Amino acid sequence: MMCFKNSVFGGCLMLIAFTCWINAKSIEAFGTFGFDIHHRYSDTVKKYLNLDGLPEKGTVDYYTAMAHRDQLLHGRRLAASTKPVLTFYSSVGNETYYISNLAYLHYAYLSVGTPSLEFFVALDTSKDLFWLPCDCTTCARNFYRNSGKKMELAIYSPSNSTTSKPLPCNSTKCGPTRGCSTMFNACSYEISYGATSSTGILVDDVLHLGTNVTPQDVVDVPVTFGCGQNLTGNFLNGAGINGVFGLGMDNISIPSVLANKGLVANSFSLCFGSSSSVGRIEFGDKGSPLQKKTPFNLQQSKPTYNITVTQIAVDNNVTDLVFAANFDSAVSYSYFTDPAYSFIVNNFNSRITEKPYHFPGENSLNYCYYLGETKKYITPNLTLTMKGGSQFNVTAPTIAFRLNEGGNAYCLGIIKSKINNVIGHNFMEGYRLVFDREEMVLGWKESDCFDAISSPNNGNSSRSRPPPPPNDAARLSSMTGGHVAVIIAIFFHHFIILSS
Numbered sequence: 001m002m003c004f005k006n007s008v009f010g011g012c013l014m015l016i017a018f019t020c021w022i023n024a025k026s027i028e029a030f031g032t033f034g035f036d037i038h039h040r041y042s043d044t045v046k047k048y049l050n051l052d053g054l055p056e057k058g059t060v061d062y063y064t065a066m067a068h069r070d071q072l073l074h075g076r077r078l079a080a081s082t083k084p085v086l087t088f089y090s091s092v093g094n095e096t097y098y099i100s101n102l103a104y105l106h107y108a109y110l111s112v113g114t115p116s117l118e119f120f121v122a123l124d125t126s127k128d129l130f131w132l133p134c135d136c137t138t139c140a141r142n143f144y145r146n147s148g149k150k151m152e153l154a155i156y157s158p159s160n161s162t163t164s165k166p167l168p169c170n171s172t173k174c175g176p177t178r179g180c181s182t183m184f185n186a187c188s189y190e191i192s193y194g195a196t197s198s199t200g201i202l203v204d205d206v207l208h209l210g211t212n213v214t215p216q217d218v219v220d221v222p223v224t225f226g227c228g229q230n231l232t233g234n235f236l237n238g239a240g241i242n243g244v245f246g247l248g249m250d251n252i253s254i255p256s257v258l259a260n261k262g263l264v265a266n267s268f269s270l271c272f273g274s275s276s277s278v279g280r281i282e283f284g285d286k287g288s289p290l291q292k293k294t295p296f297n298l299q300q301s302k303p304t305y306n307i308t309v310t311q312i313a314v315d316n317n318v319t320d321l322v323f324a325a326n327f328d329s330a331v332s333y334s335y336f337t338d339p340a341y342s343f344i345v346n347n348f349n350s351r352i353t354e355k356p357y358h359f360p361g362e363n364s365l366n367y368c369y370y371l372g373e374t375k376k377y378i379t380p381n382l383t384l385t386m387k388g389g390s391q392f393n394v395t396a397p398t399i400a401f402r403l404n405e406g407g408n409a410y411c412l413g414i415i416k417s418k419i420n421n422v423i424g425h426n427f428m429e430g431y432r433l434v435f436d437r438e439e440m441v442l443g444w445k446e447s448d449c450f451d452a453i454s455s456p457n458n459g460n461s462s463r464s465r466p467p468p469p470p471n472d473a474a475r476l477s478s479m480t481g482g483h484v485a486v487i488i489a490i491f492f493h494h495f496i497i498l499s500s
Contacts, residue, residue, distance in 0.1 A: 089210030103239030113161035131226025196233030274430035287434035395430035
């Protein structure tokens with residue numbers, strides 16, 4: 001600590017800047033300026049400046065100390081531009097994958113516990129709790145990918161992790177809305193979507209995260225999550241079968257935990273590529289200065305990522321309609337109430353030249369069209385104007401699939417709702433979406449998830465494109481496998497909308 005207390009303070013800062021500049025030149029291929037923030041306290045800089053007293057690298061205390069030192073140096077609250085960005089850490093990479101035969105959701109690999117165990121979890125912005133299948137006999141142990149190959153799934157067990165312990169019923173994190181399991185002397189939880197549910201107890205353990213550079217620095221974070229002992233419905237074979245990662249606003253959600261520990265800014269981003277099934281998730285990402293944005297509608301009882309739409313345009317036909325809608329990554333399609341639903345589908349349908357195709361099933365996609373053997377088609381432009389005036393151009397309003405009887409078809413990915421308006425995953429494709437809980441705004445910018453970006457918190461970075469998805473992750477082709485997966489997605493998400 002000598003360097004920060006004596007008269008050579010200015011010279012030390014110059015040495016820090018010079019050392020970081022040298023290292024930055026050698027790591028430009030890593031594609032992130034955030035690495036420089038970490039590198040100021042790397043072994044190299046510590047050797048030059050004799051910076052003793054820092055916790056062991058890779059621990060929560062280490063990265064908290066980094067943030068604290070910046071606060072002292074700048075004499076103010078740590079700006080978003082100096083906080084690192086974290087993401088999932090696993091042996092197969094930190095990307096997210098869009099899986100058609102698991103209800104058309106984005107999934108990511110993550111690792112928890114000691115020794116670490118990897119899970120393949122669904123990403124859900126509508127829920128707060130992160131939960132995993134735990135000591136259960138009926139949980140899914142595997143699933144078959146589009147290729148027909150079997151993917152093995154892990155089951156969490158508190159007794160197999162040396163860092164796991166049950167959350168006591170008297171913990172402040174248990175809260176008045178949760179119960180108490182006398183059998184396990186632990187706080188209990190229940191999440192349900194109609195006939196689909198996850199129940200069990202809450203446990204404390206370590207979530208292994210990493211920096212958004214290559215190679216990643218590992219950051220181990222103590223978190224609380226659900227130990228799902230009893231799963232029913234689609235959690236057994238349809239969606240979220242290996243756990244669900246809640247990204248909501250409550251204090252128990254992982255983005256909130258990371259921000260409260262001072263590890264990252266209170267913001268995260270989800271990117272859903274439109275040309276492939278690969279995406280990204282980054283914690284602490286505040287987005288780009290060039291992104292568009294709109295404020296969240298704050299609801300005291302149950303805060304969600306709820307925004308206001310003020311205008312809808314289908315090509316040059318425009319109507320002023322003001323309504324609220326939730327951005328929900330766990331819903332495959334988008335749901336609208338009238339009059340918004342009727343305006344969109346009627347104007348869309350009147351501009352389509354293909355022959356109508358009647359999609360089977362109740363509560364299904366009602367506006368579908370037959371393509372024959374071709375896979376190419378053109379659809380009208382659909383634009384939502386948000387509160388504040390920014391426009392959200394929907395890049396993927398349709399879903400295309402191969403018919404069981406032969407030929408191809410596509411549907412407008414919108415379902416009529418009687419209750420809530422929900423902007424689902426299909427409307428988010430082609431965008432990097434920033435859920436900024438500090439500024440309470442939603443940001444968006446068109447992206448393929450691996451293009452060059454300019455962000456306040458990681459500078460100019462160029463993310464390299466990933467290799468082909470790992471052997472145990474399924475890619476979504478331009479044409480999905482057929483009716484069955486689409487029907488499952490509609491059936492599952494119908495309950496989500498009703499329970500919202």
